[in-house]
Amino acid sequence: MTDLGTDLPTARRLLETGAVVGIPTETVYGLAGNALNIDAVLRIFEVKNRPTFDPLIVHIDSAEKLGRYASEVPPAARRLAERFWPGPLTLLLPKRPIIPDLVTSGLDTVALRVPRHPLTLALLRSLDFPLAAPSANPFGYISPTTARHVADQLGDRIPYVLDGGPCGVGVESTIVGFPGGTPTVFRLGGVPLEAIEAAIGPVVVRTHSNSNPAAPGMLLSHYAPRKPLALYPAGGTPGAVGPDDGVLAFRAFRPEVPPERQRVLAPSGDPTEAARNLFAFLRELDARPDLIRLHAELLPETGLGRAVNDRLRRAAAK
Ligand code: TXA
Ligand code: MG
Numbered sequence: 001m002t003d004l005g006t007d008l009p010t011a012r013r014l015l016e017t018g019a020v021v022g023i024p025t026e027t028v029y030g031l032a033g034n035a036l037n038i039d040a041v042l043r044i045f046e047v048k049n050r051p052t053f054d055p056l057i058v059h060i061d062s063a064e065k066l067g068r069y070a071s072e073v074p075p076a077a078r079r080l081a082e083r084f085w086p087g088p089l090t091l092l093l094p095k096r097p098i099i100p101d102l103v104t105s106g107l108d109t110v111a112l113r114v115p116r117h118p119l120t121l122a123l124l125r126s127l128d129f130p131l132a133a134p135s136a137n138p139f140g141y142i143s144p145t146t147a148r149h150v151a152d153q154l155g156d157r158i159p160y161v162l163d164g165g166p167c168g169v170g171v172e173s174t175i176v177g178f179p180g181g182t183p184t185v186f187r188l189g190g191v192p193l194e195a196i197e198a199a200i201g202p203v204v205v206r207t208h209s210n211s212n213p214a215a216p217g218m219l220l221s222h223y224a225p226r227k228p229l230a231l232y233p234a235g236g237t238p239g240a241v242g243p244d245d246g247v248l249a250f251r252a253f254r255p256e257v258p259p260e261r262q263r264v265l266a267p268s269g270d271p272t273e274a275a276r277n278l279f280a281f282l283r284e285l286d287a288r289p290d291l292i293r294l295h296a297e298l299l300p301e302t303g304l305g306r307a308v309n310d311r312l313r314r315a316a317a318k
Contacts, residue, residue, distance in 0.1 A: 002155040004147050004163045006119065011162045012126050020044050022136050022150040023123065024164025025115035027088045027172050027190050028143040028279065029150045030059070030133030031158070041102050041132055047157045050139040055105040056132040057090050057173070058112050061124035069110055069130065071096050074178050076200040083199045086116035088169050088190025092177030103132050113173055119164040135172060136161075142223055142286065142315070145170055145279045170276035171307045176203070188307040190275070207310060222314040223279075225286035229294045229316045234305075238295040246291040248281055250274060250299055261291065271305040278308055282315065 002022070003010075011021050018040040020033040031048055033040035035058045045052050058069060063081040066073055070093035073081075077091050095110035104110050115121065124131060135143040136150045144150045147163035155161075174189035176196065183203040185193060196203055208220075227246075232238040238247060238254065247254050247262040251269045254262060263281040266273035285294050296312050299305035 002151050002158050002161055004151055004161045006163055008119065008123055008126065008162070010160055011123055014160055015040075015123075015127060015131070018043070019160075020047055020158055022144075022147065022154070022158060022161030023117075023120050023131070023133060024147065024162060024167065025059075025117050025120055025133075026167060026169045027115070028145055028167055028170070029136040029147065029161070030115075030120075030131070031136040031150075031154065032059070032131040032133040034127075035059075035103055035130045035132035036098065036100065037129070038100055038102055041100060044132060044134065047154060048134060048137070048139050050134060052102065053105050054134075054139075055107055055111065056103050056134050058099065058103060058110055059115055059120070059124060059131040059133055060112060061121055062114060065130070066091075066093070066112065069096055069099055069112060070094060074181065076183050077176075077178060079200055080176060080196065081114075084191050084195075085114040086121060087114070088116070088171075088173040089113060090173040090175045090187075090189075092175065092186065109177065111175065117164050119162055123162065140222060140224055142225060142279050142283050143172065145276075149280070149283065166276075166280070168276065170278055170280075171304065171311060174307070188310045190304070190307065192303045193306060194303065220314060221317045223311045224315045224318055225282055225294060227286055227292060227294050228318070229296060229312075231312055231316050232295060232297055234298045234300050236297070238297070241295060242293065244290065244292040246285040246288060246294045248285060248294065248296040250297045265297075265299075265308075271299050271303045271308060274299055275304040275308050278311060 023032045072094045090113040092109045145167040147161045169190040174191040175187035185205045
């Protein structure tokens with residue numbers, strides 16, 4: 001069984017030997033390994049049961065390291081890095097040869113990000129290599145937002161989880177690339193679209209992926225609970241709710257369903273709070289033995305509501 005703790009030297013020593021370790025970030029927990037070590041990277045894919053055609057994000061401790069791993073940084077990328085790093089933003093940039101092809105699934109771009117978590121930033125600073133880290137969930141399942149979530153699912157396969165408490169943002173980073181020079185959002189995430197556009201002007205949004213994540217991007221069915229999940233419109237009512245159904249509501253309990261079968265994402269109505277609770281609540285309802293089907297309310301399509309809806313739609317797309 002894995003150890004949970006806050007001991008940086010332990011995490012560092014393991015990573016230096018090529019092991020993979022759970023690490024906290026502000027978005028979700030990552031499954032980290034030395035991005036420059038093929039065996040460590042292979043181990044990440046193996047532990048997560050992830051197909052090697054789905055590339056990994058490389059975590060660095062500062063924007064100053066961009067030039068080590070990216071051969072070209074367009075001005076808009078530079079501006080986004082200055083504005084949002086450390087933070088929930090990932091940039092797709094042309095890669096330098098030092099990044100193994102395995103990390104990028106053979107693509108000529110590398111995904112780079114500086115996470116905003118004190119423990120992981122300190123860890124990165126203590127290492128002389130960057131960390132490749134996908135979310136620390138088995139491939140296709142709900143992403144982990146606590147160290148316990150990681151240990152529950154991958155605990156028998158990894159030696160250590162660095163416990164940085166619950167994730168403050170709760171949805172993965174926003175991914176921005178620059179194909180043909182056009183700023184393009186490939187994944188809606190922790191930095192709202194409005195904030196990206198406020199920084200660099202209008203962007204193209206291309207998050208509706210097919211089955212080819214190398215296109216690049218995301219598989220449609222993802223972040224999925226094991227139970228069937230149906231969605232209902234923001235402020236609307238769920239379809240027929242059976243006696244064994246659970247409800248994940250946005251800001252208020254559904255009056256027609258007993259409260260003990262419900263979770264409310266954000267009583268405040270703040271989509272940021274909803275994002276923070278999303279995966280933990282979904283996981284909790286999924287684990288309840290008394291519930292067989294789930295219903296979730298979509299959020300208004302603003303701010304982090306977009307990222308929450310994106311995750312809910314993918315979770316429902318089984
Ligand atoms: O918030 C996050 O980004 C978290 C934390 C741990 O940093 N990480 C994360 O990693 O969400 P992962 O592997 O679950 O999702 C990474 C996404 C995948 O959809 C992958 O296809 C895409 O990034 N990606 C990675 N490299 C890419 C590339 N070179 N081109 C296009 N997409 C890429
Ligand atoms: Mg993931």
